[in-house]
Amino acid sequence: MELVAIFISAILINNFVLYYFLGICPFLGVSKKIDSAFSMGLAVTFVMTITAVVSWVINHWILIPHELDYLKIVSFILVIASLVQLVEMFIRKISPPLYQALGIYLPLITTNCAIMGLALLAALRDYGFAETVIFGFGSGLGFTLAIIIMAAIREQLDLADVPAPLKGPAIALIVAGIMALAFMGFVGMIK
Amino acid sequence: MSTKAAGQEFIKGLWDENPVFRQLLGLCPTLAVTGAVINGLAMGLATTFVLIFSSLVVSSIKKLIPSQVRIASYIVIIATFVTVADRFLAAFFPPISKSLGPYIPLIVVNCIILGRQEAYSSKNTVGRSLMDALGMSAGFVLALLILSAIREILGAGTFFGYQVMGAWFEPWIIMILPPGAFITLGILLALALQIERRTKSRK
Numbered sequence: 001m002e003l004v005a006i007f008i009s010a011i012l013i014n015n016f017v018l019y020y021f022l023g024i025c026p027f028l029g030v031s032k033k034i035d036s037a038f039s040m041g042l043a044v045t046f047v048m049t050i051t052a053v054v055s056w057v058i059n060h061w062i063l064i065p066h067e068l069d070y071l072k073i074v075s076f077i078l079v080i081a082s083l084v085q086l087v088e089m090f091i092r093k094i095s096p097p098l099y100q101a102l103g104i105y106l107p108l109i110t111t112n113c114a115i116m117g118l119a120l121l122a123a124l125r126d127y128g129f130a131e132t133v134i135f136g137f138g139s140g141l142g143f144t145l146a147i148i149i150m151a152a153i154r155e156q157l158d159l160a161d162v163p164a165p166l167k168g169p170a171i172a173l174i175v176a177g178i179m180a181l182a183f184m185g186f187v188g189m190i191k
Numbered sequence: 192m193s194t195k196a197a198g199q200e201f202i203k204g205l206w207d208e209n210p211v212f213r214q215l216l217g218l219c220p221t222l223a224v225t226g227a228v229i230n231g232l233a234m235g236l237a238t239t240f241v242l243i244f245s246s247l248v249v250s251s252i253k254k255l256i257p258s259q260v261r262i263a264s265y266i267v268i269i270a271t272f273v274t275v276a277d278r279f280l281a282a283f284f285p286p287i288s289k290s291l292g293p294y295i296p297l298i299v300v301n302c303i304i305l306g307r308q309e310a311y312s313s314k315n316t317v318g319r320s321l322m323d324a325l326g327m328s329a330g331f332v333l334a335l336l337i338l339s340a341i342r343e344i345l346g347a348g349t350f351f352g353y354q355v356m357g358a359w360f361e362p363w364i365i366m367i368l369p370p371g372a373f374i375t376l377g378i379l380l381a382l383a384l385q386i387e388r389r390t391k392s393r394k
Contacts, residue, residue, distance in 0.1 A: 019369055021223040025302065028218075070278060073296045074270040081263065113219050113300040120293040163381075165388065169215055170381040177373030184370065 003134050005190050006127075010138030013187055016114050017146040018180040020121075023114030027147055028172050030105070037151035041144025043102040045137065047087060047109050048118055051080055052136025055119035056129055076119045084109050114143060149179060197322045204326025210303045211334035212383040217303040221335060222372040223294050228351050231339030233287045235332035237280065237295055241272045242304050242331075243324045249312040250320035256313075265308045266299070273299045303331060341375055342366045 016022045023044070030040045055076055063069055088106045092099045109115060118139055122132045153175055162171050210216045217238075224234040248268050249256075256264045277295045280288040288295065298304065307327055312320040343349055346366030348356035356362075365371045 021219050021369070021372065022297075024218045024222065028215075070274060073274050073277065073299055074267065077266055077270050077299050078263075081266065113297050116300045117293055117297055120296050124293055165381040165385040166377075170377045170384065173373050173377030173380065177370040177377060180368075180370040180373055181365070184368065 003130060006131055007134050007138040009190055010135055011142040011145060012183065013190065015142045015146055015183055016117065016139050017143055018176065018183045020117060022117040023112050023143055026105075026108060026112055027143075027150060027176070028169055030108075031147050031150040031154055031172070034148060034151045034155065036105075037147045038144070039101050040105045040108075041140075041147050043105045043109060044112065044114065044143050045140025046102075047084060047106075047115060048136045048140035048143075049133065050087060050136075051083060051115050051119055052122060052132045054079060054083060056122065056127075056132040059123050060129075072120075072123065076116060080115050080119065084115075114139070146179070150176065153179075197318070200319055200322035201326040201329070204323070204328070204330040205333060206330070208327075209330040209334060209383075210327055211331060212380060214303075214306075215380075216306055217301045217331060218376070220294055220297065220301060221331075221338060222369075222376060224291055225335055225339035225342055225372060226346070226367040227290075228336065228339045228343050229287070230290055231335040232332070233280070233284070234291060234294065235328070235335045237276045238298055238301060238304070238331055239328035240276050241269060241298050241301075242307060242328050243321065244272045245269045245304055245308060246312040246320040246324035247317060249308045250315060250317045253313050261313065262305075262309070265305060265313075269304055269308070270299045303327060338372075338375060338379065341379075342371055346371060 010016075014020065017024065017027045026040055026044070031037050058075060058079060059072070063072060063075065068075075084106060088099075091102065091106070118136055122135055127135055150172070154172065157171065157175070166174070204210070206213070208214060211218070211221050220234055220238070224230045245265070245268050249265060273296060276298065277288075280291070280295060307324060311323050315323070340350060343351075344355060345363045346368075348354060348360045348362045363371070366375065
């Protein structure tokens with residue numbers, strides 16, 4: 001039950017983009033077309049789930065037993081950077097179609113604060129292993145959901161007559177604000 | 192380096208190349224911590240500290256860093272100073288550290304800092320890099336203060352925790368919640384673009 005609550009809350013209530021403001025750069029940058037938004041979401045979900053596993057292992061098997069808690073920031077960022085590289089090489093060998101689909105989006109993920117935020121939040125909340133994995137997967141799905149909705153709205157927005165100074169990122173942020181407002185309606189779902 | 196050139200390096204960060212309003216960098220912390228002015232200021236100062244010292248270190252040892260591993264080296268340097276800032280806040284200002292939560296460690300992935308190392312400190316002298324870092328930080332702090340002042344005054348009726356609005360004022364709770372952050376920043380960006388267009392057309 002606890003796990004279901006974490007999962008649903010990560011997707012809808014404490015959505016990474018709309019509640020924690022993590023991953024805003026790709027959210028604004030790659031949300032012009034639904035196709036690319038979907039690929040980006042897929043890549044983020046994939047990396048987030050793996051990061052959740054690896055960061056938990058590092059935190060609980062290396063950092064905490066040796067009282068190296070203060071190295072958390074340095075070790076997480078290095079692990080994430082090399083992990084993304086590794087995942088990219090791995091996918092290229094194992095599944096060329098998937099590599100084609102994720103393509104340029106994988107390297108971009110290194111600088112995505114959502115990944116680092118996930119590792120830090122899971123460590124901060126002292127999640128167990130299963131909880132961390134569910135949290136990572138759910139957060140990735142939440143990001144995917146937000147970016148796809150955003151892309152769908154922006155495709156429509158292209159046809160609308162937006163005042164000149166609001167064009168581009170300004171209107172996108174206001175749309176995101178209205179989306180965040182809508183997502184706040186989910187808060188009552190879990191007590 | 193003449194004083195005038197140094198001044199220009201500083202000034203450009205405030206408006207022409209303001210990291211938030213003009214370059215759209217560092218939006219995650221900008222949106223996340225600006226619910227109260229005190230949090231915005233703390234985040235701004237922590238980022239300033241990290242940016243200045245990272246720029247100093249990177250510009251001093253730029254010749255020693257092999258270009259293939261430069262990004263990784265920058266990240267390690269930045270992460271070191273972020274750890275310092277994080278520990279410092281946790282030790283001396285526990286309430287602020289608690290309310291900023293994971294956003295202080297997240298300075299490490301703030302694109303303003305890595306961006307300045309890659310675009311500026313790795314190519315310029317220590318003095319120029321320092322001025323550039325100071326200017327960019329000032330621009331970032333300015334943006335955070337504007338955004339957090341608007342959100343705190345409208346959302347809670349207070350400024351720096353002090354009541355500034357009269358008893359008649361009904362706080363717009365939405366402003367301190369996530370949607371308020373997106374909408375306020377969106378309007379500010381449009382305003383910045385409009386000012387820029389006006390000044391351009393006058394020239």
